[in-house]
Amino acid sequence: MPSSAEQSASAVAELSGVSVRKYTTGQVILDGIDWTVRAGEHWALLGPNGAGKTSVLRLVGATMHPTTGTVDVLGHRLGRVDMRELRARIGFVSSAQKVPLDETAHTVVLTGATGTIQPLWRKYDDATRQRAHELLAELELKELADRPYGVCSGGQRARILIARALIADPxxxxxxxxxxxxxxxxxxxxxxxxxxxxETRPALATVTVTHHLEELAPNIGHVLLLRDGRVQASGAAAEILTGAQMTACFGRPIEVVHHEGRWSARSARGGIRS
Known part of the structure; x- marks a missing residue:
């Protein structure tokens, strides 16, 4: 068993007693969140709309501060670190990201090295440009290097954005x-x-926000369930992704199935898939 010091050292993100409130209204967004993500762990962040998932992601993404409690990310405590420098070490992928639609896939990946929307050509040396090509090849997008991002399919865009996030080696x-x-x-x-x-990046930690269990990759080993800004359950996926836990979190009967490494869920009353 690793010592407590070793466990702490391996923490990639750690929230302790974290609460977030709106200054204007006093509305509680998050309340007493304790959560730790360690190197090499892959987490799913689940919960109903309004549960606080986006706020948790913003905290560990170093784009907001907690009202109370502490947030440590990659060995730095929010409030004691340059947030811009810290964000450069965190990969972020969202379908709503702003990227230049008319630039090629290769160029979009390059912008991840500078954390900018538009390319800063003088900042990209030959090694960085080659690294962008290698990431596209790794994500099976080699043939799209010269294709404008705007004409790529939704799935291709998602993988291009992952390559963009990885170029800074987060x-x-x-x-x-x-x-x-x-x-x-x-x-x-x-x-x-x-x-x-x-499999190829054993030290990389990931957190995926989704509404559908069918979207969880087999490598997802941990789950954080949020409800009304509080932790409903947290731990190993096999222990958290159960009908009882999901029913308590979403407030309606849910059946959960695990088959060959993949998850699925549906309403126990015969409704549509969650």
């Missing part, structure tokens, strides 16, 4: 509903890509 990768609006083949391509990344 220790933490955050994925905010990366499967949004993807068709079935594109979804499965992205799931396969995430599973490969987990």
């Amino acid at each position: 220790g933490l990768l955050l994925l905010d509903e990366p499967f949004n609006a993807l068709d079935l083949p594109s979804r499965e391509d992205l799931i396969d890509a995430m599973h490969r990344l987990a």
Whole structure:
């Protein structure tokens, strides 16, 4: 068993007693959140709309501060570190990200090295440009290097954004509903890509926000359930993704099935898939 010091050292993100309130109204967004993500762990962040998922992601993504409590990310405490420098070490992927639609896939990946929307050509040396090509190849997008991002499919765009996030070699990768609006083949391509990344980058920690259990890759080993800004349950996926836990979190009967490494869920009353 690792010592407490070793466990603390391996923490990639740690929230302790974290609460977030709106200054204007006093509304409680998060209340007493304790959560730790360690190197090499892959987490799913689940919960109903308004549960606080986005706020948790913003905290570990170093884009907001807690009202109370402490947030440590990649060894730095929010409030005691330059947030811009810290964000440069965190990969972020969202279908709502702003990227230049008319630039090629290769160029979009390059912008991840500078954390900018538009390319800063003088900042990219030959090694960085080659690294962008290698990431596209790794994500099975080599043939799209010269294709404008705007004409790529939704699934291709998602994988391009992952390559963009990885070019800075982050220790933490955050994925905010990366499967949004993807068709079935594109979804499965992205799931396969995430599973490969987990195998080739054993130290990389990931957090994926999604509404659908079917979108969880087999490498997802941990789950955080949020409800009304509080932790409903947290731990190993096999212990958290149960009908009882999901029913308590979402407030309606839910059946959960685990088959060959993949999860699915549906309403116990015969409703549509969650």
